[in-house]
Amino acid sequence: MKKAILIGDYEIARLHPLAGIDDALREVFKDVFEIYTANEKVYPNLNYNSLTQYDLIIFMSEKWSITASKELVASLVTYVVNGGCLLAIHHGLIVNNTYELNLLFASRYKGHAPYCELDYLPTESDCSLAEGIAPITAYDEPYMFDMDVFKKTNVIMEMVYGNYKYPAIWFHYWGKGKVACMAPGHSAESIRVFAAPLRNIGIWMSGDK
Amino acid sequence: MKMKVFLSGDYTYPLFHPLTNVDQEIFEILGSNIEIALNTEHFETLEAWDYKKFDAVILYNDHWIDKSPTVHQQVQALIDYVVLGGGLVVIHNFEPGVDYEIAQMLGCSLKKTLTPYERRLIRYVPAEADHPILKDINSFEIEDELFDLYHDDLCEKTILLDAKLDNGVEIPMAWSVEFGLGRIVCTAPGHDIKAFTNPEYRKFLRNSVLWTAKRL
Numbered sequence: 001m002k003k004a005i006l007i008g009d010y011e012i013a014r015l016h017p018l019a020g021i022d023d024a025l026r027e028v029f030k031d032v033f034e035i036y037t038a039n040e041k042v043y044p045n046l047n048y049n050s051l052t053q054y055d056l057i058i059f060m061s062e063k064w065s066i067t068a069s070k071e072l073v074a075s076l077v078t079y080v081v082n083g084g085c086l087l088a089i090h091h092g093l094i095v096n097n098t099y100e101l102n103l104l105f106a107s108r109y110k111g112h113a114p115y116c117e118l119d120y121l122p123t124e125s126d127c128s129l130a131e132g133i134a135p136i137t138a139y140d141e142p143y144m145f146d147m148d149v150f151k152k153t154n155v156i157m158e159m160v161y162g163n164y165k166y167p168a169i170w171f172h173y174w175g176k177g178k179v180a181c182m183a184p185g186h187s188a189e190s191i192r193v194f195a196a197p198l199r200n201i202g203i204w205m206s207g208d209k
Numbered sequence: 210m211k212m213k214v215f216l217s218g219d220y221t222y223p224l225f226h227p228l229t230n231v232d233q234e235i236f237e238i239l240g241s242n243i244e245i246a247l248n249t250e251h252f253e254t255l256e257a258w259d260y261k262k263f264d265a266v267i268l269y270n271d272h273w274i275d276k277s278p279t280v281h282q283q284v285q286a287l288i289d290y291v292v293l294g295g296g297l298v299v300i301h302n303f304e305p306g307v308d309y310e311i312a313q314m315l316g317c318s319l320k321k322t323l324t325p326y327e328r329r330l331i332r333y334v335p336a337e338a339d340h341p342i343l344k345d346i347n348s349f350e351i352e353d354e355l356f357d358l359y360h361d362d363l364c365e366k367t368i369l370l371d372a373k374l375d376n377g378v379e380i381p382m383a384w385s386v387e388f389g390l391g392r393i394v395c396t397a398p399g400h401d402i403k404a405f406t407n408p409e410y411r412k413f414l415r416n417s418v419l420w421t422a423k424r425l
Contacts, residue, residue, distance in 0.1 A: 074389035077292045081285050081310070099365045100292070100389055103313040108363050148363050150312040175285045175310055 002206050003053065004033035007043045008060035008092070009067070016062045016091045016186070024191035025058060025198075032202045040067055048075040056085040056205050059092040060185070073098045080104055081175030085205040090185030093143065104174050105181050106153045107145040107167070115141050115186065119160040120168050120194075129171060129200045130156045138193045142166070143183040157197055159183065169197050171204070178205050212422055213246035213262060214239065218269035218302075220250050226271040226302055226400065234405035235267065238415050253282070257289035264422035265296035269399070271304055284308045292389030296421025300414070301399030303358065314388050315395050316364030323355040331355055333382060333398060333410075336368040340385065341425045342394070342416040343369060349409035354400045356382070370396065370413070383413070385420070392421040 006025060008018040018037065026035050033056055038046060044067050051057065057079065061067060077100055080086050086104065094109045095101040102108045120136040133156065142161045147153070153172040158165040171180035180201045184190050191198070216235060218228025228250070236245060246263060250270070260266060266287075288310060291297050303319040312318040334348045355372060360381075370383035383396035394417040398404045405411065419425035 070390055074292045074294075074391075077389055078289055081288045081292070099363060102363045103310075103361075146362065148313065148361060149359060150309045150318060150361055152309070175288060176281065 001034045002032070002055040004029065004035045004056035004058055005051070005054040006035055006037045006058045006060065007046075009040045009063045012040050013062040016060070018060060020188040021060065021191055024188040028191060028195045028198045029202045032199070032206050043067070044069060044072060046072060046075065048078050051075055051079045051084065056087060056202075059086060059088040060090065062091045064095050065097045068095075068098050073100050076101065077104065080177035080179060083176040085178045086180075087201060087205065088179075088181045089191075090143070090183065093145070093181055093183060103148065103151070104179055106148040106151040106170070106172060106179070107181060110144045110146055112141045112143045113161065115139060118142055118184075120157050120184065121160060121165070122157055123155050125154060125156050127154055127156070129154070129197070129204055131200065133157065133197050133200065136193055138184060138190055140184040140186045140190050145183070171201060180205070212243045212264045212424060214243055214418065215247045215260065215263040215266045216245050216269070217249060217252050217267070219272040222272055224271045226269065228269050230402050231269065231405055234402060235414075238405065238411045239418060240415070243418065255286055256282070257286045260286060260290035260295055263295070264424070265298060265418050266290070267298045267300065267418065269300045269302055271302040284310050287311065288314055291391035291393060294390040296391065296418070296423070297393045298414075298417050298421055299393070299395045301397060303356070303395070313361055313364060314386070315393060316361050316366045316384065316386055317395060318359045320357045320359050323357050328352045328400065329355055331398070332373045333370045334373050334379070336371055338367050338369060340367060340369060342385065342413065342420050344416070346413050346416070347409055349407055351398050351404045351407050351410060353398050353404055355380070356397050369394070392423065394421055
């Protein structure tokens, strides 16, 4: 089975500790990826060579603003541009102190309204990643983003907030690698609710193309 | 030890901007302490480790799009080189921006030339940034093309030069980017040899190469 590494914070996280989320991701990706974890004491020391031992990086660091180094950012970009897979979930998308990752994600986090019940709708995308995805109603934080003007991404689910729809889950190739982003994912329960699109992303990322 | 630079541009089939003659000016601008270790229009097959032999890469390629059959490797190799600490100076030709990842890294892509059939005397003024490249650089004028560029707001740039129009409007025409561990300068002036003979712009270009190579 292919290997994934979950990068995030356990003890120093204030709102989004990975405890519980790690097991929810193991359930979602069972038979696709074996998930290892790298906590806040481990992941700051990762480099390109150690990252290439994994087929997928699941990125959920909440304290990225204090744990990130330029070297680690460079390693993540190199990992992806050379063919690695990067999945950023929820608070992992708040990386405004390292704009290079915003470029990879083709988005920049703007902010969010309070936690509430939200409707998520599949887009009319005809790509395989959109197959079998039904509308989802879930409690989460309505994250909003500025999308990149150059890198056109593929949005497969949108969040309804007020009278507008906002990108919620999207994916694209970046260099030789693959990137996917999921704005919801505030809790372990939220990860389980979004199991269908997450599994589709996992299967795409575990493939050769 | 002498700095080693890779210079690329189009000699054989340039669209509008041959490197012929411009290359001699660039050699002089860089001076005897900087060696042009490789000068070729073909770098489709270069890998990231090939680039790592160079302290900086200067691109003046206006034929980038025709190298598309191997463009993914070019994109991967260039980004890899820069993000891990390489230096990149892109002069006038923003066609590398036809590849989205490169456009994101440079922070721009060419929208159109505002003066397609004429050259206009353009006044370039240093921006207010406290940047080593701008040390001792004064305003200057060059008869050149004026570009309308798409900018990527997600890319964090430091504006270095603005084109100051007669109506007072200032348009960013050169900027620096720190991308991962590497450094980039994009600069628009340089349609033909006239730009490269301007003393202030020559200083600006030399400073740009030195800064991207972390020698300034």
